[in-house]
Amino acid sequence: MSAFLLAFAAALLGAKLLGELAERIGQPAVLGELLAGVALGPYALGWVPLSAGILLLAEIGVVLLLFEVGLETDLMELIKVGGRAIAVAVIGMILPFTGGLLLTFAAGFPTLTAIFVGAALTATSIGITARVLSELKMLDTREGRIILGAAVVDDVLGLVVLAVVSQIAEGGAVGAFTVARSTLLAVGFCVVALVAGIPLGRRLIVIVGRANVRGVLVAASIGFALLMSVAARAAGSAEIVGAFACGLILARTNRQHDIDEALKPVVDVFAPIFFVSVGAQVDPRFLNPLDAANRGSLLLALGLTAVGFAGKFGAGFAAGRGVRRAFIGAGMVPRGEVGLVFASVGRASGALSPAVFAAVVVTVMATTFLAPPLLKVLRPKARAAAG
Amino acid sequence: MSAFLLAFAAALLGAKLLGELAERIGQPAVLGELLAGVALGPYALGWVPLSAGILLLAEIGVVLLLFEVGLETDLMELIKVGGRAIAVAVIGMILPFTGGLLLTFAAGFPTLTAIFVGAALTATSIGITARVLSELKMLDTREGRIILGAAVVDDVLGLVVLAVVSQIAEGGAVGAFTVARSTLLAVGFCVVALVAGIPLGRRLIVIVGRANVRGVLVAASIGFALLMSVAARAAGSAEIVGAFACGLILARTNRQHDIDEALKPVVDVFAPIFFVSVGAQVDPRFLNPLDAANRGSLLLALGLTAVGFAGKFGAGFAAGRGVRRAFIGAGMVPRGEVGLVFASVGRASGALSPAVFAAVVVTVMATTFLAPPLLKVLRPKARAAAG
Numbered sequence: 001m002s003a004f005l006l007a008f009a010a011a012l013l014g015a016k017l018l019g020e021l022a023e024r025i026g027q028p029a030v031l032g033e034l035l036a037g038v039a040l041g042p043y044a045l046g047w048v049p050l051s052a053g054i055l056l057l058a059e060i061g062v063v064l065l066l067f068e069v070g071l072e073t074d075l076m077e078l079i080k081v082g083g084r085a086i087a088v089a090v091i092g093m094i095l096p097f098t099g100g101l102l103l104t105f106a107a108g109f110p111t112l113t114a115i116f117v118g119a120a121l122t123a124t125s126i127g128i129t130a131r132v133l134s135e136l137k138m139l140d141t142r143e144g145r146i147i148l149g150a151a152v153v154d155d156v157l158g159l160v161v162l163a164v165v166s167q168i169a170e171g172g173a174v175g176a177f178t179v180a181r182s183t184l185l186a187v188g189f190c191v192v193a194l195v196a197g198i199p200l201g202r203r204l205i206v207i208v209g210r211a212n213v214r215g216v217l218v219a220a221s222i223g224f225a226l227l228m229s230v231a232a233r234a235a236g237s238a239e240i241v242g243a244f245a246c247g248l249i250l251a252r253t254n255r256q257h258d259i260d261e262a263l264k265p266v267v268d269v270f271a272p273i274f275f276v277s278v279g280a281q282v283d284p285r286f287l288n289p290l291d292a293a294n295r296g297s298l299l300l301a302l303g304l305t306a307v308g309f310a311g312k313f314g315a316g317f318a319a320g321r322g323v324r325r326a327f328i329g330a331g332m333v334p335r336g337e338v339g340l341v342f343a344s345v346g347r348a349s350g351a352l353s354p355a356v357f358a359a360v361v362v363t364v365m366a367t368t369f370l371a372p373p374l375l376k377v378l379r380p381k382a383r384a385a386a387g
Numbered sequence: 388m389s390a391f392l393l394a395f396a397a398a399l400l401g402a403k404l405l406g407e408l409a410e411r412i413g414q415p416a417v418l419g420e421l422l423a424g425v426a427l428g429p430y431a432l433g434w435v436p437l438s439a440g441i442l443l444l445a446e447i448g449v450v451l452l453l454f455e456v457g458l459e460t461d462l463m464e465l466i467k468v469g470g471r472a473i474a475v476a477v478i479g480m481i482l483p484f485t486g487g488l489l490l491t492f493a494a495g496f497p498t499l500t501a502i503f504v505g506a507a508l509t510a511t512s513i514g515i516t517a518r519v520l521s522e523l524k525m526l527d528t529r530e531g532r533i534i535l536g537a538a539v540v541d542d543v544l545g546l547v548v549l550a551v552v553s554q555i556a557e558g559g560a561v562g563a564f565t566v567a568r569s570t571l572l573a574v575g576f577c578v579v580a581l582v583a584g585i586p587l588g589r590r591l592i593v594i595v596g597r598a599n600v601r602g603v604l605v606a607a608s609i610g611f612a613l614l615m616s617v618a619a620r621a622a623g624s625a626e627i628v629g630a631f632a633c634g635l636i637l638a639r640t641n642r643q644h645d646i647d648e649a650l651k652p653v654v655d656v657f658a659p660i661f662f663v664s665v666g667a668q669v670d671p672r673f674l675n676p677l678d679a680a681n682r683g684s685l686l687l688a689l690g691l692t693a694v695g696f697a698g699k700f701g702a703g704f705a706a707g708r709g710v711r712r713a714f715i716g717a718g719m720v721p722r723g724e725v726g727l728v729f730a731s732v733g734r735a736s737g738a739l740s741p742a743v744f745a746a747v748v749v750t751v752m753a754t755t756f757l758a759p760p761l762l763k764v765l766r767p768k769a770r771a772a773a774g
Contacts (some may be wrong), residue, residue: 009613029600053443213416215655226396262652268602
């Protein structure tokens with residue numbers, strides 16, 4: 001227990017310290033939190049192990065973060081940019097997948113490896129993107145909503161891709177029916193949750209609002225968000241999609257402001273653990289070009305980063321006219337923990353050799369660390385307030 | 388991960404629902420949270436298993452609760468009642484220990500068993516007491532401070548008793564030197580923490596207060612509280628004593644109010660998990676008098692509850708004149724999770740047979756569930772505001 005509390009304290013204090021330093025040199029705080037993770041993680045200082053306890057707190061952190069982001073998002077405005085978001089998401093999956101596949105194939109690796117590498121480049125880390133958008137106060141802009149919508153679509157489709165690729169790796173046949181079913185189920189969850197959830201959420205909040213005991217509103221709201229996360233997962237989507245949907249629902253109640261106010265400090269304490277845990281998964285030794293063993297991986301990583309970056313950045317231009325497309329493209333760039341999940345599944349199945357695995361991990365790191373400063377630079381300053 | 392999130396959601400929603408119902412029928416909300424734990428725990432519905440994840444959240448919950456209680460306690464006022472608190476704590480350990488020892492011995496059990504039963508009756512659950520005091524708005528009264536001070540002393544001495552009793556159970560000799568050393572170390576921690584911590588805490592809060600990033604104050608404060616918990620544990624005290632001391636320290640900074648405001652929702656979300664986890668450790672089948680196998684345990688439990696109750700309640704009268712002594716006695720009654728720890732160690736070492744173990748668990752339950760309504764009844768209403 002003491003070891004766990006110590007790791008929790010180290011992650012929290014390290015994240016806030018490096019986050020503040022990042023802010024002081026004009027970078028988003030989340031970049032500092034990721035770096036704190038690298039420094040404190042098992043491959044460096046080792047003060048924050050990737051233990052079950054820390055990963056549970058990280059999961060609570062990202063679920064609550066997406067709940068908060070949903071709570072601050074206007075569903076009607078999100079629906080207005082729905083077409084654009086879907087275009088960005090779909091193009092943003094096709095381009096990096098094709099690029100990654102062809103590059104890996106051209107480098108002389110087998111087809112299965114190439115498919116896995118391509119798939120690993122399709123994911124977008126909604127957590128990192130949402131956090132940077134929130135820091136830049138861009139959540140409530142058209143660009144912000146397109147990025148957020150596209151990242152959610154990406155998360156829904158990404159899990160379908162992961163399921164398909166895993167089946168291929170296991171040598172199983174992939175039925176078009178299975179793919180269609182998982183897609184429909186994941187999309188259907190979001191639709192049903194929102195259509196049924198909005199009237200239901202309003203009634204629940206009225207009931208909860210009558211409570212006398214302190215803290216019932218925030219605790220019950222978080223309880224609902226956790227239940228929706230589990231339901232989303234059961235429907236084949238990601239937990240964070242359910243938490244985001246719950247936020248959208250409760251945003252349409254008359255207690256949105258009160259919930260958001262009470263939720264903020266809880267997110268402030270747990271979301272950093274998520275970013276630290278993402279950083280902690282990075283082994284900085286892979287990055288040392290002086291070690292001859294790394295050079296092949298680093299070369300492949302360089303190519304994959306270029307392809308992965310260009311594919312997502314280019315997808316931003318599918319957003320259509322009247323918006324800052326480069327900003328949207330940059331918002332889709334970070335792969336974060338989702339890319340690491342793909343890489344781990346690939347390594348476990350044997351589809352990715354240690355060298356290729358290392359290259360994918362370096363690519364994930366590079367895109368994740370590049371995006372926050374890039375978003376800050378590309379932020380459409382004059383129009384930020386206008387939305 | 389889904390199973391964990393579901394258990395978290397069930398614990399949170401169940402605690403708030405039954406807490407609210409308890410409140411509606413004029414009982415402290417914490418009683419409802421404990422009952423929610425019994426209902427949802429592994430011995431009933433099984434929705435909230437006592438898994439490692441839930442126990443981690445429970446530990447975070449009780450650490451943050453005691454941090455909050457410390458933050459709302461005036462150290463100078465606490466020191467003023469220090470003598471009274473120590474008298475209540477020491478008498479409140481001697482009376483139940485002697486009573487439990489004699490009763491168990493008289494019932495025909497061996498000496499070792501009698502020692503363990505007596506020791507299990509010495510603990511006071513500071514978590515439950517502090518929560519009820521907070522609900523009754525009695526933290527900031529003389530009675531509240533005496534109870535809190537005595538409970539802290541109890542927690543410090545209780546661990547020494549546990550160490551001694553465990554050594555006896557293992558057949559080891561108990562040196563007076565060892566006992567004196569652990570006591571001095573635990574007491575020394577509190578003194579050094581407060582003397583060195585207050586000026587240090589002020590400086591740290593000034594530094595933290597300069598941060599630009601959102602949520603640094605609450606996250607850093609919680610980080611400090613976690614570090615102090617770990618330090619307290621390393622010094623042979625309980626984690627919650629460190630968290631309480633950290634609260635006392637930060638209460639003397641100029642940001643006490645801001646920290647407290649941001650901390651409240653975090654406590655509202657995690658403290659219920661602690662009370663649910665305490666309730667979940669109760670196997671209600673032990674309570675069935677229709678089962679002949681239970682009757683011996685229940686009879687012993689009845690005697691132990693009487694002795695345990697009278698001993699702690701009577702200790703309240705050591706508080707001296709000018710305070711509501713019955714209220715103070717009632718505040719010392721709940722054994723809670725601390726009593727269960729003693730019982731588990733006793734069972735594991737073989738000192739407690741299953742029947743005696745069951746009797747101790749029932750005693751712990753009875754004292755824990757009796758105390759909140761009793762405190763509510765005995766609350767000195769007219770003087771509550773005067774302090």
